[in-house]
Amino acid sequence: MSKLLLNLRNVPDDEADDVRAMLDANRIAFYETVPSRWGISSGGIWVTEDAAIVEAKRLMAIYQQERQARVRAEYDAARRDGTAETFWTVLRAEPARVALTVLGILVMLGLVALPIVLLRG
Missing domain, CATH: 3.30.70 (Alpha-Beta Plaits)
Structure with missing residues (x-):
């Protein structure tokens, strides 16, 4: 086998x-x-x-x-x-990719925090 x-x-x-x-x-x-x-x-x-x-x-x-x-x-x-390769070299080489990644992280954090915000309000 x-x-x-x-x-x-x-x-x-x-x-x-x-x-x-x-x-x-x-x-x-x-x-x-x-x-x-x-x-x-x-x-x-x-x-x-x-x-x-x-x-x-x-x-x-x-x-x-x-x-x-x-x-x-x-x-x-x-x-x-x-x-x-460092964060800064990637940021200089591919700023759009870094910006989209940071935006994606912020959206995910917002989705995780949304139930807590809704339950408090």
Whole structure:
């Protein structure tokens, strides 16, 4: 029976490509499910053989440790260089997106507070 190795929700394309390449390099049979059209399921990478799942998880743990160290080093280097993304750089690059996000947050807070305001009045 197939076992889920990696849920593809919020997984960057480069990470999914790395996992596929890792499984191919180690000759672990897998298949991939695609995300649903309406976003209910996000797709995943599944190992087809029960015997291979232990090895796949071991390789995945090693890969995740290496990726974490690499990405953290890249982020630290970007912070030192001053090129890391901050709230202010996003605000300058995409002011409409930031304004709409803040507006959405305020609307949601208003909806949450509405019952309290109505009950007091």
